[in-house]
Amino acid sequence: xxxxxxxxxRPSRIRSPVCPPSGSSPGNSSCGPLxxxxxxxxxxxxxxxxxxxxxxxxxxCGSGMxxxxxxxxxxRGVSVSAEEREAWMExxxxxxxxxxxNGEVPVGCLMVYNNEVLAKGRNEVNQTKNATxxxxxVAIDQVLEWCxxxxxxxxxxxxxxxxxxxxxxxxxxxxxxRLMKIPLVVYGCQNERFGGCGSVLDIASADLPNTGTPFKxxxxxxxxxxxxxxxxxxxxxxxxxxxxxVRKKEGHKC
Amino acid sequence: xxxxxxxxxxxxxxxxxSVKCKEVSSREKCQESKSLRPTISVKKMDRVLCPGEHGxxxxxxxEHKTIPWQIFPVLSDQxxxxxxxxxxxxxxxxxxxxxxxxxxxxxxxxxxxxxxxLKRVRACTDxxxxxxxxxxxxLAKPGKEKAEGxxxxxxxLPDKQVDCCGLGEPFLVHVPAxxxxxxxxxxxxxxxxxxxxxxxxxxxxxxxxxxxxxxxxVKMQTYMKQAIWAAQQGAEKGMKAIGAxxxxxxxxxxxxxxxxxxxxxxxxLHATMVCIxxxxxxxxxxxxxxxxxxxxxxxxxxxxxxxxxxxIRAGTVRKFESRDNGLPYICTGYELxxxxxxxxxxxxxxxxxxxxxVFYGTASPDGALGTKYKIHTRQDLNHRFEVFRGILEDQCxxxxxxx
Ligand SMILES: [Zn+2]
Ligand SMILES: [Zn+2]
Numbered sequence: 311x312x313x314x315x316x317x318x319x320r321p322s323r324i325r326s327p328v329c330p331p332s333g334s335s336p337g338n339s340s341c342g343p344l345x346x347x348x349x350x351x352x353x354x355x356x357x358x359x360x361x362x363x364x365x366x367x368x369x370x371c372g373s374g375m376x377x378x379x380x381x382x383x384x385x386r387g388v389s390v391s392a393e394e395r396e397a398w399m400e401x402x403x404x405x406x407x408x409x410x411x412n413g414e415v416p417v418g419c420l421m422v423y424n425n426e427v428l429a430k431g432r433n434e435v436n437q438t439k440n441a442t443x444x445x446x447x448v449a450i451d452q453v454l455e456w457c458x459x460x461x462x463x464x465x466x467x468x469x470x471x472x473x474x475x476x477x478x479x480x481x482x483x484x485x486x487x488r489l490m491k492i493p494l495v496v497y498g499c500q501n502e503r504f505g506g507c508g509s510v511l512d513i514a515s516a517d518l519p520n521t522g523t524p525f526k527x528x529x530x531x532x533x534x535x536x537x538x539x540x541x542x543x544x545x546x547x548x549x550x551x552x553x554x555x556v557r558k559k560e561g562h563k564c
Numbered sequence: 565x566x567x568x569x570x571x572x573x574x575x576x577x578x579x580x581x582s583v584k585c586k587e588v589s590s591r592e593k594c595q596e597s598k599s600l601r602p603t604i605s606v607k608k609m610d611r612v613l614c615p616g617e618h619g620x621x622x623x624x625x626x627e628h629k630t631i632p633w634q635i636f637p638v639l640s641d642q643x644x645x646x647x648x649x650x651x652x653x654x655x656x657x658x659x660x661x662x663x664x665x666x667x668x669x670x671x672x673x674x675x676x677x678x679x680x681x682l683k684r685v686r687a688c689t690d691x692x693x694x695x696x697x698x699x700x701x702x703l704a705k706p707g708k709e710k711a712e713g714x715x716x717x718x719x720x721l722p723d724k725q726v727d728c729c730g731l732g733e734p735f736l737v738h739v740p741a742x743x744x745x746x747x748x749x750x751x752x753x754x755x756x757x758x759x760x761x762x763x764x765x766x767x768x769x770x771x772x773x774x775x776x777x778x779x780x781x782v783k784m785q786t787y788m789k790q791a792i793w794a795a796q797q798g799a800e801k802g803m804k805a806i807g808a809x810x811x812x813x814x815x816x817x818x819x820x821x822x823x824x825x826x827x828x829x830x831x832x833l834h835a836t837m838v839c840i841x842x843x844x845x846x847x848x849x850x851x852x853x854x855x856x857x858x859x860x861x862x863x864x865x866x867x868x869x870x871x872x873x874x875x876i877r878a879g880t881v882r883k884f885e886s887r888d889n890g891l892p893y894i895c896t897g898y899e900l901x902x903x904x905x906x907x908x909x910x911x912x913x914x915x916x917x918x919x920x921x922v923f924y925g926t927a928s929p930d931g932a933l934g935t936k937y938k939i940h941t942r943q944d945l946n947h948r949f950e951v952f953r954g955i956l957e958d959q960c961x962x963x964x965x966x967x
Contacts, residue, residue, distance in 0.1 A: 520907075
């Protein structure tokens with residue numbers, strides 16, 4: 311219900327060249343945005359998958375995480391300690407929670423370069439009517455903007471940037487991350503419907519010599535929680551629920 | 565819940581209602597966009613003059629010319645691969661008169677579940693054979709026969725459920741593992757064992773090059789020429805020579821023309837991504853500013869009232885998913901004409917955007933619509949679309965070579 315309440319539109323987001331690593335995101339206004347999703351259409355959804363499918367995998371990725379959580383991980387010269395990963399994923403989870411509270415798809419996404427957050431992406435599919443505006447794509451553009459602003463070479467920056475995202479990037483985003491030559495992606499739960507890091511296709515490590523470079527993945531960070539948020543989100547929006555029609559109609563009154 | 569398994573009717577209601585609400589906000593949003601997001605600009609294309617268009621929009625001018633290219637559907641692996649065979653037990657029918665009883669009894673024991681494409685009885689292929697008919701009993705367990713030797717009839721039919729009188733000794737035969745999906749697979753399959761074939765006439769006509777009429781091909785060529793033109797415009801400015809157009813087949817309107825805009829400042833602006841954003845701009849939104857690329861443009865024709873369109877095809881999803889103002893849901897029902905096969909990112913972007921058809925000129929080394937992947941055919945993704953290769957392939961190919 312809350313999802314469809316017509317609040318005032320929040321101000322359009324102005325991207326700050328450098329997003330602070332903490333504090334409220336620009337999108338964290340108290341009034342919920344008017345968001346609409348066709349439950350059938352992936353176009354209106356971000357990289358996150360349907361709750362049911364995700365739930366089934368949550369436990370498995372949680373256990374797979376055990377080996378990697380304790381050690382520092384290096385990928386193409388970029389090394390992140392377990393503490394760092396945890397701290398950034400904590401922030402990403404917080405973003406996802408904020409999104410959920412605002413009736414948005416609960417996905418948190420951060421791009422971190424030299425311990426500095428260059429981008430905080432959120433799904434902008436509805437606002438832009440462009441189905442490719444997943445949080446990761448938005449974040450990539452923010453980093454590009456930052457590079458432009460600071461006179462930095464994008465390739466140099468991306469090659470030392472780590473993506474922290476609460477849901478496995480989809481096939482499109484995984485290919486985009488390859489093209490940007492990002493070395494490392496840390497994520498929460500699997501994306502059973504569109505996942506590009508192994509769930510549907512493994513674009514992250516595929517042999518695609520003309521599509522950037524493969525990247526390393528560390529999956530499973532607080533996967534159950536990430537799934538739980540998606541589950542909550544989809545429960546509110548579940549089109550198969552008998553109440554759905556009524557809810558939509560009520561929403562329409564706005 | 566898996567969204568892909570939902571009832572279409574449910575979706576329609578949801579969509580229509582969503583749309584109404586959305587429109588309210590879109591006006592507000594647009595105003596904001598103007599003041600706060602100056603990067604968004606929608607260029608209304610005054611029909612960019614493309615060489616391909618001159619005098620050729622009218623099919624009759626082209627009528628006498630031959631189409632110098634062939635179009636090929638890019639089918640799923642299941643449709644395009646050879647016939648997979650499995651071993652099965654068959655048995656000679658020595659007494660023809662007992663056939664119908666034997667079929668009945670053996671079918672009760674071995675119903676050949678999941679193998680409904682296999683006919684139970686075949687006429688003997690060898691004319692010199694002493695028995696006229698052979699009958700399928702069951703699939704063999706792979707590997708087992710080699711280790712343990714062939715099963716005898718009494719081993720296969722142990723419990724006297726079948727009166728084996730009139731049957732010879734069983735033998736192994738290769739049979740097609742799956743129902744044939746194309747005529748070619750059928751021809752191959754029935755060579756091994758008689759196979760039922762429910763022909764998909766659409767697929768057959770696509771494979772034999774009869775799906776599109778001459779007039780349609782002329783139109784398709786015009787669109788591809790516009791894509792080639794865009795590619796050349798981009799290449800002149802140092803971009804990768806790839807161009808694309810988005811067409812609404814119902815109105816025959818070109819909604820967007822774009823070329824590859826990738827550069828160090830945005831390496832992801834592939835022609836497909838450019839076109840998807842241009843379509844969004846045509847619907848009043850979008851993300852990027854293509855001002856510095858005048859060949860990338862949105863057509864105002866796309867905003868035409870669809871009731872004026874000549875041919876809204878019955879039964880297409882577009883009809884149901886269209887907004888109140890008649891605009892389709894992102895790229896639903898639209899076609900993309902692109903000079904080169906899209907990469908993984910672009911192919912998945914087209915899935916997310918719900919494109920209906922993609923026509924590409926020439927294959928790409930890491931292409932995801934036929935070369936490395938067939939993302940458009942995957943049953944595990946929630947949207948599939950048709951893909952065809954080959955319109956003006958030579959020209960599209962030399963675009964890449966020359967650049
Ligand atoms: Zn994505
Ligand atoms: Zn691409």
